[in-house]
Amino acid sequence: MTQFIYAIESLSVWVGRAFGWCILVLTFSVSYEVFVRYALNSPTVWAFDMMVQMYGALFLMAGPYALAQDTHVRGDVLYRLFSVKWQARVDFVLYLIFFFPGILALFWFGWEIAADS
Numbered sequence: 001m002t003q004f005i006y007a008i009e010s011l012s013v014w015v016g017r018a019f020g021w022c023i024l025v026l027t028f029s030v031s032y033e034v035f036v037r038y039a040l041n042s043p044t045v046w047a048f049d050m051m052v053q054m055y056g057a058l059f060l061m062a063g064p065y066a067l068a069q070d071t072h073v074r075g076d077v078l079y080r081l082f083s084v085k086w087q088a089r090v091d092f093v094l095y096l097i098f099f100f101p102g103i104l105a106l107f108w109f110g111w112e113i114a115a116d117s
Helices: 002-020 022-039 047-069 084-116
Strands: none
Touching: 002 022, 002 047, 022 047
């Protein structure tokens, strides 16, 4: 089981680093769109959609990376005072409360959007 978890975390880190390069593409595409829209008065029809899709992919792929690296933002005023065992319990409860319902909502609304398209 430990090897399986290690493999999943390694894959998450690799994919997160690979998708990290999307930031550069996203930055250049936003800069290009701003330049052609305001300096040349010639906006593109594709740039906004590409930026939304790129940001969505980056957001979804950065989540597992942040989880594997334990770099999620956390209000750790009390959390850091807990023992490792209690930190694991708090993480588990918070995943049940926030993570899994969020994933369920993404699937639910994503399914509706996919069905409409």
